[in-house]
Amino acid sequence: MSARTRRDKKKSLKRTTETKAVRATFRIYVEGAATEPEYISALSRLPELAERTAVEVLIEETGAVPSTLVDSACEDKRRNDLDIDQYWCVFDVESPVPHPNLKGAMIKARDNGVATAVSNPCFELWLVLHHAAQTAFLETDQAISIRNAIDQSDGKHLAAADYMNRRTEAVRRAKSLEKRHRNNGTDFPDENPSSTVYKLLEALKVDVSQD
Template sequence: MSPYRPVAGKSLKRKVETRRPRRTFVIFCEGERTEPEYFNALKREPEVRDAAAVDIRVEAGASGSVPLTLVRLAIEARSRSSDERGEVDEFWCVFDVEWPRNHPRLREAMELAAQNQIKVAVSNPCFELWLALHFADHRSFLSNTQARRLRRSHDGQSDKGLAGGKYMPNKKVAAQRAASLDRYHLGNGTSFPHNNPSSGMHQLLSAMLPASDEERD
């Protein structure tokens, strides 16, 4: 007889590590350098690359396009992916409102996106507001020029291009600040496109990053 006796009440089954399935994101953005460089830095983050198991493909070929054009490109890509039985989980468009002169047909772009299961991350007035939120909270109205100046005051970089390493350590803090801005505008009854400053980038970041243990519970 074997001298080994299992401890009562304790399972002998070996624990199998579970891994979150990879999720694929296709992101259409209007920036020529700044937005693509930010996302390229983000996709290199171990938390995104490994723990979140996210594969991001930035479609920078649409640089300079207005929001409606970006949404139409995303719809076409989603249709092709479905026809080819692709494994893209989410299609996103990242674009700006622009102040003092708004992008044309903004509402039409957002409505068309919603009708075709395209998600949007809109920054108001522009993406530079999202970048500035990595360093400090901000709640007063900004024009594009003011947002760019604010961003430069924090990172000391030119308008075009960025060093992603300066931003990645603060990405979750930036998301918290952006979410707080949403609540601030909601409390004030301020709606799009007058919700300046704001950025929907926190929603995209939340979709890509893995949930914490507290969120799973």
């Protein structure tokens, strides 16, 4: 091989290395076995994510409470053999009986660099916000009923396209609720209805500029 050929090959390899996208890695812990994983999976297939973001969803045992999710995420984050950029926990507050130790779970997540996406009363509220505004207090069963009436689902599985195309409205409505609670001086975990799942979309850099 001539010196010129070797130089050309090195340049070619350098260009390939420079243009190769580095994929961000997200590990997301959820309590739901179907709806949340299906929604997040649909996000990961969006064109702006598929090539540059690796998303792994870990489903805890059925009925896992937020503190269990946070404990698992913090424990994994301390390991040296995992190459993860961001750790997230997606969970619900629940109503009329909230999950135990919610504030403690949030503090532990914050102190250990684990992000949270919390829906009050439940993830179905986040789904409802894709289709309609919701400002009145909701119990979990009410939120599930509204979601089922909107998408005619069985309450579990998700017609992802019906939601991906409406994500801009969901983010706008969630932020509006957050601002409303802040102006009213309402603190966690009493901000019902609310959802910070929009923060996960922002971290993933999902395009919400238009539907």
